[in-house]
Amino acid sequence: MRTAVVTGGGSGIGKAVAARLRKDGYQVAVFDIAPSGGELEYKVDVTDRARVDADWGRIVNISSSSTHSGQPFMSSYVAAKSGVNGLTKSLALEYGPQGITVNAVPPGFVNTPMLRRAEGKGLLGGTIEEHIERTPVRRAGRPEDIAAACSFLIGEEAGYITGQILGVNGGRNT
Numbered sequence: 749m750r751t752a753v754v755t756g757g758g759s760g761i762g763k764a765v766a767a768r769l770r771k772d773g774y775q776v777a778v779f780d781i782a783p784s785g786g787e788l789e790y791k792v793d794v795t796d797r798a799r800v801d802a803d804w805g806r807i808v809n810i811s812s813s814s815t816h817s818g819q820p821f822m823s824s825y826v827a828a829k830s831g832v833n834g835l836t837k838s839l840a841l842e843y844g845p846q847g848i849t850v851n852a853v854p855p856g857f858v859n860t861p862m863l864r865r866a867e868g869k870g871l872l873g874g875t876i877e878e879h880i881e882r883t884p885v886r887r888a889g890r891p892e893d894i895a896a897a898c899s900f901l902i903g904e905e906a907g908y909i910t911g912q913i914l915g916v917n918g919g920r921n922t
């Protein structure tokens with residue numbers, strides 16, 4: 749059985765990714781600074797490099813649709829997430845010869861505690877409902893939408909897909 753490591757898997761998108769990969773048959777280890785108490789959950793701060801081991805040959809980084817659109821008053825976040833996209837492309841070139849693929853999923857407006865916190869602080873430039881009106885599929889994203897993309901990208905059949913930025917955003921920021 750293959751093991752998947754989901755960082756930040758204690759909440760929101762990461763929690764849904766962990767649930768989806770368990771359903772797909774992976775043994776899932778969750779690394780989070782605030783684990784929710786489930787099986788194979790480890791209290792790990794992913795900024796503490798020594799505590800993070802390398803995983804099997806698929807890496808999916810979570811960036812942000814704000815790297816396409818920009819986001820007022822969140823310049824450091826957008827800059828950091830743009831770095832994640834660049835890191836993804838460079839690591840794909842470095843690790844391709846070893847059979848390791850590296851892709852990124854930039855989510856857009858996924859209804860999680862983080863999005864609701866950003867709405868509460870007035871960082872979204874409108875309410876979640878107003879954003880839904882501007883989203884072609886007319887709904888907010890669900891953590892499971894991101895989990896489905898991750899499930900695809902780490903699958904055996906996705907071995908020829910690497911260095912890609914796969915937007916999951918309901919049709920915005922295409």
Ligand SMILES: NC(=O)c1ccc[n+]([C@@H]2O[C@H](COP(=O)([O-])OP(=O)(O)OC[C@H]3O[C@@H](n4cnc5c(N)ncnc54)[C@H](O)[C@@H]3O)[C@@H](O)[C@H]2O)c1
Pocket residue numbers: 755756757758759760761762779780781782792793794795810811812813814854855856857858859860861862863
């Ligand atoms: N929700 C959205 O609309 C949206 C949009 C764009 C990008 N994202 C990205 O998706 C990812 C997940 O966001 P979410 O909305 O599920 O947020 P969330 O706040 O619901 O969950 C984040 C999880 O990460 C954990 N965490 C934070 N710092 C950590 C650290 N140093 N080490 C280990 N775990 C840590 C938290 O404890 C929490 O369980 C983030 O990278 C976020 O930037 C989310």
